Amino acid sequence: MSLLIRGGEIVTAERRYKADVLCDQGAIQAIGPDLEAPSGAEILDAGGLLVMPGGIDPHTHMELPFMGTVASEDFYTGTAAGLAGGNTMIIDFVIPAPGASLLDSYKTWRGWAEKAAADYSFHVAVTHWSDQVHEEMGILTRDHGVNSFKHFMAYKGAIMVDDDILLRSFTRALELGAIPTVHAENGEAVAFMQKSLLAQGITGPEGHALSRPASVEGEAAQRAITIAGLIGAPLYIVHVSTEEAAQAIARARAAGQRVYGEVLPQQLVIDETVYQNKDFATAAAYVMSPPFRPKHHQKALWAGLMSGQLQTTATDHCAFCAPQKAAGKDNFTLIPNGTAGIEDRMSVLWHHGVSTGRLTPSEFVAITSTNTAKIFNIHPRKGAIEIGANADIVLWDASSSRTISAKTHHQNIDFNIYEGMEVTGLAATTISQGKIVWHKGELRTVKGSGRYINRPCFPMTFEALSKINAANKPVGVALMSGQ
Numbered sequence: 152m153s154l155l156i157r158g159g160e161i162v163t164a165e166r167r168y169k170a171d172v173l174c175d176q177g178a179i180q181a182i183g184p185d186l187e188a189p190s191g192a193e194i195l196d197a198g199g200l201l202v203m204p205g206g207i208d209p210h211t212h213m214e215l216p217f218m219g220t221v222a223s224e225d226f227y228t229g230t231a232a233g234l235a236g237g238n239t240m241i242i243d244f245v246i247p248a249p250g251a252s253l254l255d256s257y258k259t260w261r262g263w264a265e266k267a268a269a270d271y272s273f274h275v276a277v278t279h280w281s282d283q284v285h286e287e288m289g290i291l292t293r294d295h296g297v298n299s300f301k302h303f304m305a306y307k308g309a310i311m312v313d314d315d316i317l318l319r320s321f322t323r324a325l326e327l328g329a330i331p332t333v334h335a336e337n338g339e340a341v342a343f344m345q346k347s348l349l350a351q352g353i354t355g356p357e358g359h360a361l362s363r364p365a366s367v368e369g370e371a372a373q374r375a376i377t378i379a380g381l382i383g384a385p386l387y388i389v390h391v392s393t394e395e396a397a398q399a400i401a402r403a404r405a406a407g408q409r410v411y412g413e414v415l416p417q418q419l420v421i422d423e424t425v426y427q428n429k430d431f432a433t434a435a436a437y438v439m440s441p442p443f444r445p446k447h448h449q450k451a452l453w454a455g456l457m458s459g460q461l462q463t464t465a466t467d468h469c470a471f472c473a474p475q476k477a478a479g480k481d482n483f484t485l486i487p488n489g490t491a492g493i494e495d496r497m498s499v500l501w502h503h504g505v506s507t508g509r510l511t512p513s514e515f516v517a518i519t520s521t522n523t524a525k526i527f528n529i530h531p532r533k534g535a536i537e538i539g540a541n542a543d544i545v546l547w548d549a550s551s552s553r554t555i556s557a558k559t560h561h562q563n564i565d566f567n568i569y570e571g572m573e574v575t576g577l578a579a580t581t582i583s584q585g586k587i588v589w590h591k592g593e594l595r596t597v598k599g600s601g602r603y604i605n606r607p608c609f610p611m612t613f614e615a616l617s618k619i620n621a622a623n624k625p626v627g628v629a630l631m632s633g634q
């Protein structure tokens with residue numbers, strides 16, 4: 152059945168105009184003023200609403216086995232909560248145990264994700280190195296639509312990789328036309344700090360922030376940028392939370408490096424004082440890595456988004472309930488790291504970004520959807536209101552307000568880090584694959600209706616091609632090939 156969205160104002164990353172949108176077969180079929188409804192079409196009145204590409208959250212961890220437990224949000228509950236907040240796609244992470252096959256792990260995660268209610272895709276983490284990893288990266292890009300590989304520079308003794316692996320893996324990603332991504336924190340420094348804080352008797356959640364200061368992120372971000380620069384590889388840095396990392400990205404970009412940075416809305420509005428709370432559960436609720444920062448960093452993150460030096464927003468949605476967080480009651484290093492927020496991502500960014508005048512509505516669309524689609528090579532299938540694009544659309548009510556609360560949210564977690572925050576701007580209706588899945592406060596999701604989205608590799612730049620040629624051939628040959 153077709154769906155006609157009538158009377159709304161379309162907002163894309165480029166422009167804003169009044170037009171109707173006709174969806175059928177899961178795609179946008181027509182855009183224009185006063186479109187005629189085909190017989191049998193459902194008509195949706197979008198009067199007074201903005202018609203925007205559905206949000207794409209490029210960083211989630213549904214049902215992730217992590218730090219001795221498993222994230223409480225599964226692929227169904229998590230994508231459903233995302234749809235309630237106007238997000239129509241997630242890119243989650245396959246994180247193989249060190250030594251495990253990337254391909255087998257990918258298949259395991261694909262199995263878990265079959266219950267998703269919205270479209271999804273996967274970054275695959277490189278957690279060790281071997282000839283098999285080299286080969287499986289090729290298979291994943293060629294046969295499974297994976298075009299991004301994640302590297303944890305932290306979590307020593309678990310999933311952390313060293314510079315040698317970064318060099319090898321970035322080189323391999325470049326040769327495949329894939330983009331490396333990093334969690335940038337110096338894991339050696341974190342492990343050292345954790346030990347020394349515990350030895351001093353600092354065991355509470357305040358120790359978490361003390362063990363991971365801003366400089367530790369700044370150093371790792373710069374190191375990843377340096378390594379990518381040596382090779383000529385592009386780089387995407389997840390959850391940029393410090394002025395230091397934001398500046399390193401801006402410097403690299405000014406020097407011509409293809410480096411992208413992602414920001415989490417929670418890092419824009421919540422600061423490190425949350426760890427000072429004397430109540431363990433209240434403070435532990437905010438334990439995530441990188442941790443919440445001293446307030447002045449927020450200014451640099453907003454500036455990055457406003458200037459375009461930082462391009463995307465994600466949630467790092469990784470839900471652990473209070474009883475799970477309690478595992479670290481006597482030792483902050485055992486508190487499972489992670490915060491949830493996929494349902495509130497768009498509202499928090501609209502309220503604090505657009506309503507405050509920091510961002511235009513088009514910039515909001517860019518940082519919540521279109522830029523991610525472009526960086527991860529799914530644009531204009533996703534992140535666009537264009538004929539032929541997937542009909543993943545949010546009808547945005549810019550003037551209604553709601554108060555965020557665990558009592559009313561759809562996320563499978565027993566608290567909300569934004570509890571009590573009043574936000575203006577909300578998803579009135581969410582459309583996924585041309586179907587209404589959230590409308591007037593009611594979810595109409597179907598378990599398993601989400602599809603796996605293939606992301607093809609990138610065509611290589613001339614510069615990257617010539618570097619690979621130079622590396623693979625004797626110098627004389629590379630010169631003679633005339634590149």
Ligand code: DUC
Nearest residue numbers: 334439440469488489
């Ligand atoms: N940080 C978190 O807080 N949770 C999951 C993984 C990560 O890097």
Ligand code: ZN
Nearest residue numbers: 285322323326
């Ligand atoms: Zn190779």
Ligand code: ZN
Nearest residue numbers: 334390440441
């Ligand atoms: Zn991370």
Ligand code: ZN
Nearest residue numbers: 210211212467
């Ligand atoms: Zn993460």
